[in-house]
Amino acid sequence: MTEDGAAPAGAAAAAPPMPRLTGVLAPRERWQANACSLxxxxxxxxxxxxxxxxxxxxxxxxxxDDFAERAGISEPVCAARLRELxxxxxxxxxxYQEPGQRARPAYRLTEKGAxxxxxxxxxxxxxxxWLAEDGGPVKFRHRECGEPVEVELRCxxxxxxxxxxxxxxxxxxxxxxxxx
Amino acid sequence: MTEDGAAPAGAAAAAPPMPRLTGVLAPRERWQANACSLxxxxxxxxxxxxxxxxxxxxxxxxxxDDFAERAGISEPVCAARLRELxxxxxxxxxxYQEPGQRARPAYRLTEKGAxxxxxxxxxxxxxxxWLAEDGGPVKFRHRECGEPVEVELRCxxxxxxxxxxxxxxxxxxxxxxxxx
DNA sequence: CGACTGACTTAGGGCAACGCAAGTCAGGTA
DNA sequence: TACCTGACTTGCGTTGCCCTAAGTCAGTCG
Numbered sequence: 053m054t055e056d057g058a059a060p061a062g063a064a065a066a067a068p069p070m071p072r073l074t075g076v077l078a079p080r081e082r083w084q085a086n087a088c089s090l091x092x093x094x095x096x097x098x099x100x101x102x103x104x105x106x107x108x109x110x111x112x113x114x115x116x117d118d119f120a121e122r123a124g125i126s127e128p129v130c131a132a133r134l135r136e137l138x139x140x141x142x143x144x145x146x147x148y149q150e151p152g153q154r155a156r157p158a159y160r161l162t163e164k165g166a167x168x169x170x171x172x173x174x175x176x177x178x179x180x181x182w183l184a185e186d187g188g189p190v191k192f193r194h195r196e197c198g199e200p201v202e203v204e205l206r207c208x209x210x211x212x213x214x215x216x217x218x219x220x221x222x223x224x225x226x227x228x229x230x231x232x
Numbered sequence: 233m234t235e236d237g238a239a240p241a242g243a244a245a246a247a248p249p250m251p252r253l254t255g256v257l258a259p260r261e262r263w264q265a266n267a268c269s270l271x272x273x274x275x276x277x278x279x280x281x282x283x284x285x286x287x288x289x290x291x292x293x294x295x296x297d298d299f300a301e302r303a304g305i306s307e308p309v310c311a312a313r314l315r316e317l318x319x320x321x322x323x324x325x326x327x328y329q330e331p332g333q334r335a336r337p338a339y340r341l342t343e344k345g346a347x348x349x350x351x352x353x354x355x356x357x358x359x360x361x362w363l364a365e366d367g368g369p370v371k372f373r374h375r376e377c378g379e380p381v382e383v384e385l386r387c388x389x390x391x392x393x394x395x396x397x398x399x400x401x402x403x404x405x406x407x408x409x410x411x412x
Numbered sequence: 413c414g415a416c417t418g419a420c421t422t423a424g425g426g427c428a429a430c431g432c433a434a435g436t437c438a439g440g441t442a
Numbered sequence: 443t444a445c446c447t448g449a450c451t452t453g454c455g456t457t458g459c460c461c462t463a464a465g466t467c468a469g470t471c472g
Contacts, residue, residue, distance in 0.1 A: 067324075067340045067341065067342075068341060068342075068343055068346035070290055070292065070341070070346070070349075071290065071372060072375065073291070073292060077370065080291060080292050080293065081298075084301075084302055084304070085287065085288075085291065085302065085369075085370075086304065087364075087368075087369045088287065088356070088359075088369065088370075089355075089356045089357075089358075089359025089360045089363060089364050089368040089369070090283070090287055090352060090355055090356040090359055091280075091283075091284065091287075091359075092359045092363040092364065093355045093356065093358055093359035093363060094280055094283050094284075094355070095280075096363065098280055099428095099429065099430095100271075100274055100275075100278055100429090100430095101429080101430080103270070103271075103274050104271065104274075107265065107268065107270055107271075108265075110250055110251065110395075111253070111260060111265065111400070112250065112253060112260050113260065115448085115449090116448070116449050116450070117447095117448065117449075118261075121264075122264055122265065124264075124266065125430080125431090126430065126431050126432070127449085127450070127451090128430080128431080128432090128450090128451075128452085129429070129430055129431080130450095131449080131450055131451075132429090144247075152440080152441095153439090153440080153448095154438075154439040154440060154447095154448085155439085156448070156449075157449075160247045161247065161248060161250070162247075162248075163248055164362050166248040166250070166395065167358050167361060167362060168355075168358055169385075169395045170354040170357075170358075170383050170384065170385060171351060171354035171355045171357075171358055171383075172270060173354075173385065174350040174351035174353075174354045174383065175269075175270055175273045175274070175348075175351045176268070176269045176270040176273065177269075177350075177351075178269075178273055178347050178348055178350075178351055179268075179269025179270055179271075179272045179273035180269045181347060182344050182347060183269060183272040183273060183276065184267075184269050184272065187403065188267075188269040188403075189265075189267045189268065189269070189402065190257065190265075190268075190400055190401065190402055190403075191400075191401055191402075191403050192251060192385075192398045192399070192400060192401075193387070193398065193399045193401050194387035194389065194391055194393050194397060194398065194399075195252065195397055195398060195399045196391070196397065197387060197389045197391060199387040199388040199389040199391075200387065200388050201385050201386065201387045201388075201393055201398055202385070202386060202387075202388070203350050203351075203354065203383055203384070203385055204350065204383070204384060204386050205349075205350060205353065205372075205381050205382070205383055206381065206382060206383075206384050206386070207373070207374035207377060207379040207380065207381045207382075208379040208380050208381075208382070209374065209377045209379040211374055211376070211377060211379075213374050213381055215290075215346065215349045217374060217375055217376065218372045218373065218374065218375060218381055219372070219373045219374075219375045220291070220370055220371075220372060221370065221371055221372075221373050222369065222370055222371075223367065223368075223370075223371050279458095279459070279460095280459090280460095281459080281460080295418085295419090296418070296419050296420070297417095297418065297419075297420095305460080305461090306460065306461050306462075307419085307420070307421090308420090308421075308422085308460080308461080308462095309459075309460055309461080310420095311419080311420060311421075312459095312460095332470080332471090333418095333469090333470080334417095334418085334468075334469040334470065335469085336418070336419075337419075
């Protein structure tokens with residue numbers, strides 16, 4: 053009903069509340085988000101193949117051929133991407149040897165790579181909600197209590213928050229570059 | 233301290249604990265994640281420009297020229313991407329009219345688009361932690377209590393969880409396709 | 413009525429991501 | 443020694459993202 057042809061289906065309705073800009077950030081015309089950590093993060097996992105390889109690593113894949121096949125990408129890209137991810141420190145390349153086998157490399161998530169878990173989980177959750185007709189093929193559960201797990205926003209005081217409850221602030225960093 | 237600059241640094245430390253695969257998912261060789269909601273989500277926000285436009289929408293940008301300039305992309309891509317995002321129902325194109333101005337379109341996040349907030353926040357948080365030398369240029373705070381906000385994994389029973397505390401399960405969907 | 417602004421479109425070209433097909437190379441097995 | 447497997451590499455063509463430069467077009471202001 054908003055208008056437009058193509059029928060965007062569902063969605064639309066009232067605009068959801070978003071974070072409020074504060075301080076020097078309030079006049080949105082006065083700054084550009086070019087030092088944005090989000091942009092940097094996107095540069096690291098910019099390609100679809102990188103994303104899928106990280107996903108596979110979360111699912112426990114460690115070997116070259118398995119990565120290529122399970123992520124559904126060709127071997128050349130797989131090799132290139134694995135090399136990049138190792139270079140960026142998201143994956144570590146280790147040698148391992150099964151008895152009666154020669155030594156082969158295993159790719160494992162580093163702490164840095166594993167730190168992407170909430171982001172991937174959030175993206176998966178969004179896909180489950182908005183793109184999968186049946187809620188999605190896999191879910192995460194808390195092992196101890198069996199309850200489903202969700203990504204949420206929570207402040208250091210422990211309050212559950214929604215985007216509309218947030219302020220966007222520029223942290224005080226008196227000692228350093230004037231930011232920009 | 234795990235850190236690193238360019239050097240992948242020797243050991244890479246111990247591999248962080250990851251979710252455990254359960255049930256039919258346990259033998260990893262037996263399934264492929266091709267219905268994955270994550271892959272679907274990536275297809276929707278696959279390009280850097282789409283990501284940046286969504287980010288700008290979260291920062292309150294609504295006008296065409298502002299999107300192009302603030303996201304740092306050219307007008308042709310901006311036009312193409314906005315059209316796609318509207319078509320996918322992440323943004324809504326509304327007409328608005330300031331007094332003494334002609335009617336112009338405003339692009340606003342729909343509920344579906346706004347649902348990406350946790351994912352973007354998680355990615356930004358990861359970038360702050362691992363890619364920005366100073367912790368990143370902007371932060372979210374809970375307006376009521378002023379505390380910083382973080383993305384976290386929490387189960388329906390309210391427990392804070394880590395990736396290693398999770399089981400990956402295939403939800404019981406007796407009535408439908410055999411999955412995969 | 414002519415200039416101007418804002419929201420685009422069109423044309424043309426570069427580069428990066430990707431797939432396919434076909435090697436290469438080292439270690440282990442027969 | 444010959445063969446095989448696993449982990450890659452090389453070559454080549456395609457597609458898609460993106461940029462610059464140059465329009466177009468509608469409504470407003472002077």
